[in-house]
Amino acid sequence: MRISSKGRYGIAAMICVAQLGRNGDFVTVISISEKLGISKIYLEQVFSLLKRSKLVNSVKGSQGGYHLAKSSERITAYDILQAVELSLFEKTERSVSAQAEGIEKSISSLVWDKLDESICEVLKNTTLRDLVFEAERNPDDDSYMYYI
Template sequence: MRISSKGRYGLAAMISVAQLGSTGDFVTVISIAEKLGISKIYLEQVFSLLKRSKLVTSIKGSQGGYQLSKSADKITILEILQAVEISLFEKTERSVSDSAMEIENVLKNLVWGGLDNAVISSLQKVTLGDLVSEADKVKNSEDFMFYI
């Protein structure tokens, strides 16, 4: 499975919003772009999709920015990817002609349907809160300085 840059940036940006906005502050696209090393213009496109899906809210102006619309523990990775990865969740097109519908049905039911269900099930199990928690663990483990 291949996730586009929009999907990867969307996940990374949402982790950043959850981390930087944990006190309830709005987080600017500029601060996220600088932290992640991602184009501000591209991130604005990603946030437009996230806002349309009601995963983030925004305020305009000098004190503006984005914040999560609900708790990070209530946002699944599936929701984030569905907001920014339109083609990832499209149904597989037909493989064979009408004269071989039994083959088409087998592929649809046992292969493509199974894959779709497995991906959706896996992405529903992981929340943004899980990603933030893991990122914090990694960050904290890198903060140790050992002297001999």
């Protein structure tokens, strides 16, 4: 499965908002951009879609930024991808011509429909809280602390 950069950045950015905004602080696009190494302009497009889907709230101004509109337990990877990956959840196109309707139905019912269901199940069962927890289990740098 191939998720666009918008989808990948959307999930990564939401993890940052959840981590950096734990105390109710608003998280700026600049701070997320610096942490992830992603263009600020591109992230603003992603946040526009996240805001439209009511996953984040925003405040303008020097103390402004974004914070989660709901708790991280109530936001799923499915919610995030559905907000930013506009074509990801479209039905698969026909594989063969209308002359082979039986083959088309068998491919759809045994492959495409089951694949769609499996993907949606995984995405719906993965919460933003799960993603934050996993991100914190994997520190950003590979350095080790040595005590003498």
